[in-house]
Amino acid sequence: MGKLEGGLFGRLSGRIGNQVYYQLRGKTVVRKIGRNENPASHKQLHVRQKMKVLGDFFKPIKAYLKLGFAEAVAGTAMFPYNAAVKYNLEGGIQGEYPDLVIDYENILVSKGELLAPLNPVVEKTVEGLRFSWEVDAMDYQARYDSAMLLICFPEQHDAIYFLNAAHRLAGTVLIPLSAEALAREMRIYMSFISEGKNQVSDSVYLPLFT
Template identity: 35%
Template sequence: MAIAENGPGGRHRGRIGNIVYYMLGETNVARGVGITTKASTQAQLRQKLITKMRSELLRDLLDFVNTGFSIEAMQHSDNGFNRAVKNNPGIITGIYPDLEIAYDQVLLSKGRLNPAQNWKVNLVEAGLEYTWDTDPQMPWPQATDQVMLLAYFPQQQKVFYTLFGNSRLSGSDFLEIPPSLQDKYMETYMSFISADRKQLSDSIYTGSFNSDNKENKPLKS
């Protein structure tokens, strides 16, 4: 859709059919939008695959990143998914077409709260046991921050998470994993969110489990 500024005889801005109108300095310019017949370069194919892989990952984790980037999204009049894409520019590595996701570089939340200190994650019966340093003298409202936990299963494209878990003061929480997935390859993360939902911490990558069961899936552009 194009906008006619100052009436039908004024400047146009936007798209009508295959014509795009825009301002180039003080000049109102129109250009046609066509279909290229040139073969894509390897760099273009690589970028296309990077975009696809990153988008598919973040869509799998959409509920978590919508919360994890909610404050930044509000500040930029944007949405959580877009902010997650912008904050994860370099998470795809390798030489095309052998690309892979650097899960230890993935950021699932962003903010100014302190991240967990001296955290540990253990795979135990029924799920993941998270612990972190705590202090009985921890000031309010820091003590009321709630933990956010996530386990992602790349081969199954399944995710299990909690958005508003135990308090920072508690020093521990548990993420239940279904029995059918407990021996599958998984990538894990944790964050904190304030009790009033107005602040977040940067997410922490807390490692992978069952990596011996990791399978290489063929990638398609």
Template identity: 30%
Template sequence: MATLTNTPLGTPRGKIDGYVYYNSKGKTIFRRSGKSGPQTPLQKANCQAMAVTMKLLKPMLKYINLGYGYQAKGTDKNPHNLATAYHKKHALKGEYPNIQVDYSKVILSVGDLSKIRDMQLQKVATGLQFTWDPKLNYKPEEYDDLVMIQLYYTCTKKADHFLNAAKRCDGTYFIEMDEEYLQAEIAVYTSVKSADGCRISDSSFLGMINEKAEIPEMTVKALEIKTKKEEKKKAKKELSDLKIKLAVVTTSYIQQLTEINAGTRTEDKAFITLEAEFLTLKCKMQGMPKAVKPDN
């Protein structure tokens, strides 16, 4: 990858003769446009890590633009670049193909402003109640700082942000919520920004609302094995029942077919129904999974 400043033809953009040109922070960057081959396990893990990171950050973009904006000033990075780099490296857990977010390590803002160190979060019947001591020993200019709150719904990957929730000196803030949202699993984060918007604190993770118990990996494998055994057992029983029913129907069908061929019985409606049932059962038998079919 390289950068261009001035060219006789102006500033290129797009794909030209095997190279891709684009603009970033006032710089024109170009790189070779390669052809991707089969992915290695490491590349697959990297792709999933990036996908999980993007899905996490997408609904929180407004919060991140404020949260990493102070850090991005004077660099050729934007807030989303910085947030992506941090979370992809530090806020994920697990191995491919089961990479997940570690919500306790998510950081939505980075700055030098004082945090609210004693904020408490309580779920009540109609919403979430936030409280803190407004009389702590903050600097005089910090009492008008604004509290920011981010709610991230882990199951739906959606988010609600409150960028000017309350002043530091208020000591309380209430978010009214519908029952549907209040019963969801929610990761809760908070930050503080200065009244002029020029400074921000590091974010704090206040915890999970309605946290679902995480099943250990060994337990997951044990459940998978148990499920497979139960499915195989069920399939074998279905095969056994099918064999018994087919044997009964086959005996009756052969007997009636013999009588029809001998002229002692007519091909009536009852026989046509029996024949249809016989053919259906044979098809079902042929379609049974090989894993549960009896050995010949």
């Protein structure tokens, strides 16, 4: 049974008929409940699998996405993870149902107005991964942006990330990795985040040079 909290102009919550009311970030949201007996259409199956493929990829990197899409949802009721899903459902999946896969080169793991990494490169060394980028075109404040690095291991459904790997001014950083990790398939992304953590750049996909 639904209830109205705080009188006539209060907040509605609970179930009324086949609708459920609840509060989300200060707003009243309603969703319809009930079982759909109709078989799913090809389009519905396509969308469901897109959500599953993207969800499996995003599962180990939720903390990265929380920072990476914080600027994109500032001033809205949307959560960063939802914004990441919404954006990447359009360009981050390729193929046709039931053969859908992640389009790694077009995935964005951060989105914002900050200056993106300039000509970033990642190379495999015996010690780990060496990242480098250009540092010429920047203002004073940008010098202290922090590099956010994401290394995904698709076959293991795992990832490691570094939210403060080095200042933009450094131009390079070495991420130590074990020989076992270096032997795995990797998908690598780089972003920058401001010193105050309130601005972020679009992410860049980095092909791995060996």
